Amino acid sequence: MILDTQRRTWAYACALAIAAVATGLVVSEAGYGLGDPWTIVALITVNAVAERSGVWITRTLQLSIALLPTLFAAVLFGPLAAGLVNAASMLGDSELFSRPDPERAPRLKWATYTSTRFLTGVAAGFIALGIKGSPASGLGRLLAATLVAALVAEILDILSAGITARIRGRDIRDVLRPLAPLLLTSVPLYAPIVAILALAYSEVSPWTAPLFFIPALAAQRLFGMYQQQRQFAQDLKRANMSFAEALVATLEKSDRYTAGHSKAVAIYSRDITKRLGLSPDVQERAYLCGLVHDIGKIGLPASLLLKDGPLTLEERRQMQEHPAIGETILEKVDLYADVAVVVRHHHERIDGEGYPDGLSGSEIPLLSRVIAVADAYNAMTSHRPYREAMSSRVARLRLAQAVESQFDTSVVAAFEAILASAGEDYRMAKREDFDPSGYSAIERLLSEEDVEPRGDPEVAVGVA
Structure with a gap:
């Protein structure tokens, strides 16, 4: 080459x-x-x-x-x-x-x-x-x-x-x-x-x-x-990313299952927006939103986050509070106001049966729809104590079955096109850049725009 x-x-x-x-x-x-x-x-x-x-x-x-x-x-x-x-x-x-x-x-x-x-x-x-x-x-x-x-x-x-x-x-x-x-x-x-x-x-x-x-x-x-x-502008972006990574690091200390998940959702979300033909600024924003999408879990009890088994109905109700908690945390930072809105709605469904507000279709912000797909896919392909990780093929089939009910059709189609041509290390979030301790994708992008x-x-x- x-x-x-x-x-x-x-x-x-x-x-x-x-x-x-x-x-x-x-x-x-x-x-x-x-x-x-x-x-x-x-x-x-x-x-x-x-x-x-x-x-x-x-x-x-x-x-x-x-x-x-x-x-x-x-x-x-x-x-x-x-x-x-x-x-x-x-x-x-x-x-x-x-x-x-x-x-x-x-x-x-x-x-x-x-x-x-x-x-x-x-x-x-x-x-x-x-x-x-x-x-x-x-x-x-x-x-x-x-x-x-x-x-x-x-x-x-x-x-x-x-x-x-x-x-x-x-x-x-x-x-x-x-x-x-x-x-x-x-x-x-x-x-x-x-x-x-x-x-x-x-x-x-x-x-x-x-x-x-x-x-x-x-x-x-x-x-x-x-x-x-x-x-x-580049210094400001770095400051924003440092703040986001600090928040995620805090969450990962209390929730071992979140380690790596936030990074994977961030990378998948960025790549989906790129596939959709959105601008580099939107791609950066998607990465940032994906990185902090679960930040509201900081406000949940550790016993709930670390439970080795399926959640009860009451525990599920508590868990469903994390998007709103995340919005409350992020909206206090002026530069994160639009991120806070995306985080609040990343568990909404296309059919209006999601939470916290029951939004449907185009009422749901596009980046929230993107993160919903990336989040669900990585959750399905990740190991949990109460179940084994699904294969990429099975997880993609589940996504396809849920279009127009849970997920946006165009977002799922874009992600499927990415996964179809990607290697197994990307599909299962095992590639080096998915390592939460590694050099972030946004930092690589910023370094190319650096004026030095x-x-x-x-x-x-x-x-x-």
């Missing part, structure tokens, strides 16, 4: 390099020049510095203001200049002059991104020239040229980033999710500024070029603020 990925990466890099060289030769032969050499040198310097001081949005995604100088070159000097300026941003890459690391192949990464950026710059240059028309174009045409060229460059950058991520086995959506809001908000902000500066350069004086640093610094500051916001750089970005996009 690793060898195949390396081969695909090398093939992709070679194809890009050949395309970049061929494009450069064709553009040069077509008569497109570099414009004023000192301005080009200055733009290359700005781009290299911008890349060096880029902001890490996640551990694999770095953003810089490298597109601003590229657009400036595109609207003033054309495709060859824009391609060169954009490609030269990689001179600021921190690994270019470092000792090679065979595991990360920084030279291969550098060659890939250099070729990509050259091609992106050339495309932006042709677009800008085509819309701008004559050198004496007014602000309107310059603005249109800059906007369209910026959009094309952004789309090509993100497309390249998605291809790179795909080659490395990552979900393209993991690339698009953090980039989309920046793309939608940044282009209308900086394109007019670049157009005005280009007009001042061509109509007033080349000495107006230093004014370019003002929007460049402002954009860099905007990236920094965005990075801080994401870091704060790991040194080899899978995506290094020059976005302004």
